[in-house]
Amino acid sequence: MGSEQIPSTDRYGALRELLTGRPVSLYAASVLRIGYGFLYLGFLLREFPHRHEIWGPDSPWTPALARQLFAQTGWNSFLTLSDDRAWLELCYAAAVVTSTLFLLGWRTRITSVLFALVVTSFHARAIFMTDGGDNLILLMSLYLVLTACGRRWSLDARRVRVKTARADGAPQEPVKGSLVQGVRDARITLTTVVHNCGMFLIAAQVCFLYGSAGLYKVQGAMWGSGTALHYVLHLELFRPWPALSQFVDAHTTLIAVAGYMTVLLQVAFPFVLFGRLKYPVLVMLLGMHLGIAVLMGLPLFSGAMIIADAVFLPDRFYLFLPHLYRRLARRGRPTLQETAGAASVPAQAGPAPLCSSARPAEGENLAADPVGDRSAAR
Amino acid sequence: MPTRIESADAEAEAEAIQHSLSGPAAPKGPGGDPTPESRPTGVLVVRTGLWTTVILCVAATLVHVFLVFLHVAPANTVSKRFTPQINAWVFPFFEQNWRLFAPDPESVNRQILVRTAHTGPGGAIRVSGWSDLTAVDHAAVEHDPFPSHTAQNLLRRAWSSYVDSHGGDDKSRTERALMMQKYLANIAADRVAAHKGGSFDFVQLRVITRPIPASGSAGSPPKPAENRLLPWWKVSSHGK
Numbered sequence: 001m002g003s004e005q006i007p008s009t010d011r012y013g014a015l016r017e018l019l020t021g022r023p024v025s026l027y028a029a030s031v032l033r034i035g036y037g038f039l040y041l042g043f044l045l046r047e048f049p050h051r052h053e054i055w056g057p058d059s060p061w062t063p064a065l066a067r068q069l070f071a072q073t074g075w076n077s078f079l080t081l082s083d084d085r086a087w088l089e090l091c092y093a094a095a096v097v098t099s100t101l102f103l104l105g106w107r108t109r110i111t112s113v114l115f116a117l118v119v120t121s122f123h124a125r126a127i128f129m130t131d132g133g134d135n136l137i138l139l140m141s142l143y144l145v146l147t148a149c150g151r152r153w154s155l156d157a158r159r160v161r162v163k164t165a166r167a168d169g170a171p172q173e174p175v176k177g178s179l180v181q182g183v184r185d186a187r188i189t190l191t192t193v194v195h196n197c198g199m200f201l202i203a204a205q206v207c208f209l210y211g212s213a214g215l216y217k218v219q220g221a222m223w224g225s226g227t228a229l230h231y232v233l234h235l236e237l238f239r240p241w242p243a244l245s246q247f248v249d250a251h252t253t254l255i256a257v258a259g260y261m262t263v264l265l266q267v268a269f270p271f272v273l274f275g276r277l278k279y280p281v282l283v284m285l286l287g288m289h290l291g292i293a294v295l296m297g298l299p300l301f302s303g304a305m306i307i308a309d310a311v312f313l314p315d316r317f318y319l320f321l322p323h324l325y326r327r328l329a330r331r332g333r334p335t336l337q338e339t340a341g342a343a344s345v346p347a348q349a350g351p352a353p354l355c356s357s358a359r360p361a362e363g364e365n366l367a368a369d370p371v372g373d374r375s376a377a378r
Numbered sequence: 379m380p381t382r383i384e385s386a387d388a389e390a391e392a393e394a395i396q397h398s399l400s401g402p403a404a405p406k407g408p409g410g411d412p413t414p415e416s417r418p419t420g421v422l423v424v425r426t427g428l429w430t431t432v433i434l435c436v437a438a439t440l441v442h443v444f445l446v447f448l449h450v451a452p453a454n455t456v457s458k459r460f461t462p463q464i465n466a467w468v469f470p471f472f473e474q475n476w477r478l479f480a481p482d483p484e485s486v487n488r489q490i491l492v493r494t495a496h497t498g499p500g501g502a503i504r505v506s507g508w509s510d511l512t513a514v515d516h517a518a519v520e521h522d523p524f525p526s527h528t529a530q531n532l533l534r535r536a537w538s539s540y541v542d543s544h545g546g547d548d549k550s551r552t553e554r555a556l557m558m559q560k561y562l563a564n565i566a567a568d569r570v571a572a573h574k575g576g577s578f579d580f581v582q583l584r585v586i587t588r589p590i591p592a593s594g595s596a597g598s599p600p601k602p603a604e605n606r607l608l609p610w611w612k613v614s615s616h617g618k
Contacts, residue, residue: 220481
């Protein structure tokens, strides 16, 4: 271990710095906000022709049944407040607007709460029509309330930029009393802590998802014999392209290898997050989810999973994207400011991968942490 | 050895709390540290409140992760012991089940058919032919890159929830079982009304369970399909 080599005060200082120092992975949080906002908006629009059947007063899962179930389970939904069709139309419109604003990051603190309320209500009203994808979107919408998911790539960020640009050169605000300052600092620290806890919850949630999905599969004889995907490809409600499913199913070796890879990737997932190995694993999972989306006609489910995986990509990866885009856009033209992209974004103290948010839970292992790029936090 | 580390940890924790309460070692927020010499009670109260909240946040996070883990994991000695606490925390909003195609994927396809009956004015009962509800869902899913939940999940999950609450027979013994029966009857009635029309006041379901042939078993005879005929259910009169 060697934990004794580091003075314990330093270790706790580092831990506290990680928890309260700065909000981790702000880009990943924003990607989740945009992703789930977009996905839910897509879902709502997809079900527009079926909205009465799913959430309306004429649904086979009648408002009376829904209310009866709420009384048993503790769920609730604003959709059952009225049995008027107009109420559904109003709620549906509100849900579309909320998802759009959430995706754009407009007044995100409030919008994120409204988004969670919308997702919860629509989920609860049609709970017997949901699948794993809906479940994940619901969980993420709840966790995202805790995070500062509107700080990057959002209308909020744009407003802050405009404001600071305008304030530039203007006289500085007078120094306020120490109590006011103290309250303000406390608010900032608290926001940071809650955000970091939220990101940790999201990361842990995704690990539980893959871990349990993999470990339950290990117990199945079909996954062991490599034939599980053969059966999956024959589920009639999940083969939008029968010819394609048939074609894939004809390759028994491919089916067996893909089945084994699925189990291995899912089981391995929580363990590879702390090293470089996570990148190939995330790429393979992306391939798996794209396959599920097309072959099984589950784009919503796959989309929810892909976005969840994005939480493990570090800020430096997301910072690289606009940089890359600009470089590609500028190709052919004389390059004056090759590094302008990196300089124009707000400084991030030592962009560490999100997995660093897992550290509060494992303070004992700090010294033995396999990830090398933590020096900035210590 | 481990005991030494633990005691060191405890010491450090106490020290850390002391530090945070007294201030100087507090993290540098973007606003900067307040000057240490002037420290009125107000500031101290704010700091104490802040660090209490921080500790509560971290504690809640760890408790949440722990309880969700126990909820997701297979039933074990720990989760059995803490079942009431786990359920109180996790339900309803954090309920989850990630047994995706696990332990084994379904190896059957279900075909759900419905027929209706109408009592005529003279008391004569007219029974319709069977119509295939699942076929309608298939048709909706086929060649659609983004199938609707109404095609993929509605009938499928209604039936699996019905089976979960009823088991092998069709007597509704619990409140939930009655609810699921009503739900299934509503779905059947709505679908018939939408696709076929006609007047009816009873519906009956028939569920054919067809095993998916094993891989590369083209020659061997397929396993026999199972046929489950449900009782007639009264529904609100349609088509009148």
